Amino acid sequence: MSGGPELMTHHAYEEPEGYDDVEPEETGGKRALTPAQRKKRRWKIIRRVAYAFVGVFFVLPAIAFVITYFLVDVPSPTEVAQNQSQAVTYLFADGSPMGKDVPRGGNRVLLSPEQIPDVMKHAAIATEDDSFETNSGFDVGGLLRAVYNQATGGTGGGSTISQQYIKKATDNDAPTLTRKWTELAKSFKMNQTYEKKDIITAYLNIIYFGRGAYGVGAASQAFFHKEAKDLTFSEAALLAGLIQQPGRSENDKVAHDRWNTALDRMVKNNYITAADRAAAQFPTPIPLEDSKQQAGAPPAFVIQQVKDELAAHDIPEDRYYSGGFVVQTTIDPKAQQAAEQAATEALENQVDDNLLDALVAVDPKTGGVLAYYGGKPIVKGPNGEDQAGRDWADTPQNPGSSMKPFDLTALLKKGEGLDKTYDGSNNRTFDGRVVRNAGPGSSCSQQCTVAEAMMRSANTVFYDMVLNDTKQGPVKEAAKEAGVKVKEDGGQSIVSTKDNNISLGGGETQITPLDMASAYATFAANGEQRDRHFVQKVTNAQNEVAYEATTDAKPAFDSDADKSRQIAGNVTEALKPVIGFSHLKCPNGHECAGKTGTQQHTKVAGEPAWAANANSQTWMVGYTPSVSVAAWVGGDGNKPLHGKNNSPIYGSTIAGPMWQKFLSLYLTGKPGEKFDKVERIGGEVAPPPSTEVVTTSESTPTEENPGNDGGDHPGRGHESETPSSSSSKHTKPSTTSKETPTGSQDPPR
Template sequence: MSGGPELMTHHAYEEPAGYDDDLEPDGDGKPELSPEQRKKRRWKIVRRVAYSCVGLFFVLPAIAFVITYFLVDVPSPTEVAQNQSQAVTYLYADGSPMGKDVPRGGNRVLLTPEQIPDVMKHAAIATEDDSFETNSGFDIGGLLRAVYNQATGGTGGGSTISQQYIKKATDNDAPTLTRKWTELAKSFKMNQTYEKKDIITAYLNIIYFGRGAYGVGAASQAFFHKDAKDLSFSEAALLAGLIQQPGRSENPKVANDRWNTALDRMVKNNYITAADRAKAQFPTPIPLEDSKQEAGAPPAFVVQQVKDELAAHDIPEDRYYSGGFQVQTTIDPKAQQAAEKAATEALENQVDDNLLDALVAVDPKTGGVLAYYGGKPIVQVNGQDQAGRDWADTPQNPGSSMKPFDLTALLKKGQGLDKTYDGSNNRTFDGRVVRNAGPGSSCSQQCTVAEAMMRSANTVFYDMVLNDTKQGPVKEAAKEAGVKVKEDGGQSIISTKDNNISLGGGETQITPVDMASAYATFAANGEQRQRHFVAKVTNSQNEVAYEASTDSKAAFDSDSDKSRQIAGNVTESLTSVIGFSHLKCPNGHECAGKTGTQQHTKVAGEPSWAANANSQTWMVGYTPSVSVAAWVGGDGNKPLHGKGNSPIYGSTIAGPMWQKFLSLYLTGKPGEKFDKVDRIGGEVAPPPSSEVVTTTDSTPTDENTGDDGNPGDGDHHGGGHQSDESSPTTTPKHTKTPTSKETPPSKTDEQEN
């Protein structure tokens, strides 16, 4: 069939090119290849294998690397820095170091590129990654060396500085190929994203050097007690050398070997000259113990108060360790030392192991806490160390130290120190018998408020609150003065459900720090300032992150003059209490204050002496420059005793502790006196002398003092038990009559404390 397709079977067989007609077919009927053809066939196979290898080991990895490059996120040095836990540096009010609050992860100080000297950067580069300036995040030669070492059992890795930073920043050190692969991609991407100066800075801020120091900022202090900017090349070499073996930093041989290695590599990389190397001397670090002291912790209870305060001002717990903060506190080093000495010595020779104490001092002119002692931060329970309780911030019954707030409420009503009440003992109110602590704490049926405060006559203040001021205004007066109650976010409780508030009993419980703050308002002439522990906070860039306000407001009346007059009348009433309680002010200083005691409620099974025991005792008082609350008590309703199972009172331990603190703190400071104001609701009169009573014993002992009693209705349950001061048995050497409308009865051996 012409023009149609030809059948393949009709085609003649054509020999392929290169076939030899003389060759016989092989066993399969196929012609055998010639030597030339076999050679070409072999090279063709080699080329295909080579292409496959290139694709498998280069092209595909390159494609995978590109994909990984775009998928991974590079940790920003700024973000990583923000997430790093850094030590918070604490300073006293005068700028001297208090210590560091070091996070669990260790001590860190994050620096900027300008704060790290070139000599430190060069030392690290020479020691850890000499191609850092030119590599792209990883070093092929280093990788090959690492592979060889792994294969032969040698040591040494191939990680660049960028890779080490990625590992630390991501906190991922898993020995997997996936981790290593992504680490390479991230390192490469980081070098395309950030400048070398930022990468080396980030690395030196995060790497561990030993001695608990993370980052060169902390390490320079821990090893040489200096800022990083002041490091010499020799010191920088030691720190750089220790990066490889930080856990052996205290081994002299290891430290010396690593220092020599770093110096040799610095010479090799032309960072220092051979002459510098020859004259270099090993930089002996400061003693390890000194290093620990430098990074030692400030008082634990102060730290917690600071944390709470900062959390209320937009620096919560999750930011506290991230900002590289420096906290300048209001704590005065002299005051803090005096508080710790006075409080510690107060309990040294006591026979009752259940006694606890706390002392807080506040500056009336600023509201700043000058001293804070809340007890031992570490206590032993069943032979084990445990965190102690902060007794300075634990609410307790204030006893008679509540009475100045009773008086404040009365003064706000326009009635004052010249108002009279029946101050006799064993008065009945609504079927309840209220008694004074003893003959010395009672006065006539026409007892002025001024005298009643000096004697701490329970019947007068119970009557005053029950029938004149009512309970609500007393609570309001305490809050206006500075007591922070629970419903407002504080710790203290002031109950108005019954008249126990008048004598500081029942459910009314106030912390020592609140008492010091509230009395500071009286000392500040009625100007209330927010209590605070923090003066100023700066971050790692020395920018102010928070600064406390010392602004004041009139506490007891919108008219500042009226508030001043109220506070001045309270102060006038409290000046006579000091001498009456057998306490003394430092020479040249005027003091005002009030003791307080809460009686123990006896429970079944206790010894007979517990019936007369007390559970909480106070002395709260002030000068124009400092307000101090001293508390000595027990954990809850425990019967406390002195020698011979004698009761303890406000003037027994708390009073002398208060006096000791003032003596230590005010030594060398100029004398000071209170401003005088007109009396409210009566005639103008000078305050009772603070020397109403002087005795031959300026510091009472367990045997010669008494203090608070309680209402005598037998209601010792349900929070209905109040107490007040009983009397010291020391016979006064001489007495002076306090200024009042009524001449008080002669004192007996029992007096108010």
């Protein structure tokens, strides 16, 4: 019947969904899908997954990218330059102005595309982004390589020149997906907005090259004293190469390696010929300090210490000039003036032009550096030209007998104290080696207490102590616990345990004045060690705190704070009589403790006869409860140094008075202070009868009256012309003694 319902038996059978690949008995007896139907079903699932994949990974990101594109702005080079050109303002500890550190590159101007030569543009493109001319702001291949390198632990990124510009312009290098996403959008937008010649110009106007120079205009002046338009392809290659490692621009090997890399890539990109590459010669930059410091700038060596400290706390050199930072230092204006005056006056009337000096003062209560004098920041070269001076306050030298307090610390940590006795007589033999004292004034009896041995600086006692009792390792550990930063831990100093020279501060053991002042500050702080630092606080242009130092203390010599305090107090008790015995004195009302030190010169062929008795390094390191001071007077290496009439110099002849002068200037007007008393380790013993009289002596050491300085050389001694019995335990030192080195010519210890 037309239009009537069809019979059920005439319907083609349609399998309901869900019966794919199922046996009839499992579906109520219904027939399973045919192979063709199953294939059709699988393709339907694949298509749906593919649509979802495209939507999630392509369509949605594309939409998000378009939205981001219209939301972001590309910062102009002018805006970026305004932020990068800001000087760093320095303040003293009390908040008063110290000066400004202006970038060495000077006042930078933005160069036009025509003012930057093609060789500079080509060098940067070849070195940093060889697809620059064709990419749209990002390089897909580079991004994939960067992802692969991160996954496999390799090196190398995928940032184009446009991306690097955005990163520097926004000062945002956070390792987040959000930052990378917006960076890609801005890079793409930049390439849609600007021509390639404008992009490479913008990049070269803001990128950091080292030496404080942002932009190629400043860099060409800072490195070569010329206009950017006059750069050669070889000079351009060096500047382009340094973009990757600007903080190591003064490392000669790094500079050569980066220059070679840039040239090789310029050849690969057909910017120079192979013949040009073969003929290229390394363009030696002008001396680092060729541009003199501007008037009113902080001390150059203080600036460098601050830079190093900030770099260790996430403010590296390429951010240093870009934040509008204000640095409040720990430098006390009165202390700094006193340090510069004392150090300058110490060498004014000296006849030896090879003499150098340094002085560092540290606050034991905070670890802050109160004063820092490392010598002249600019010195004359062999042809009268200005050259960068060396920071002698951060240069390691043999400490001589100023090492002995660490010997004593190691002994005290064993539970043995100042009343322990050793044979303090002269010319003792250890393993076939003769060790001598500094003469009769430095020797004592065969039952010499450690306390008297420290006062007299008896070499034989401390050599014996370390060799047979404490051993060398614990002495090194004591020095590190006190605050000496050794090379293996990232510091400058070397404390060698390869032989027993460590006991007398000789051989390979070399410590900086900065480390010595910091370490002795731990004794002054009753065994509490604080990290030394030059920076109190750093604020940025928005007056936000970018960094603030901590002054937390920890027990130095024992996990028990009381035990550490007792050890430090015993060291102080041993060092108090040294001041008077060395013919030095403390400011009225203040107690002092400290130790002199001398390293003897090793005579070499061709030197004058007087060099056989000369010394090469001298020290006075000492402290009050409120300040620890290291004064060093010496030479550059193993140079024979002399005073008037070719007389030897000692720790007590120039370094000692310099130390004394600083304390006199700095502590004037400050309340008197005494050391805390602690229980004596190892029992009680009466101090030498002469201690009180000697400690209050008003005599001042001179070259004619050096006092006792301690012999710091196992094979040679300093003999006094004043008679003194080596067997007398408590001989009062003569105020008219004159020490004259004599003995064998063993190498310095």
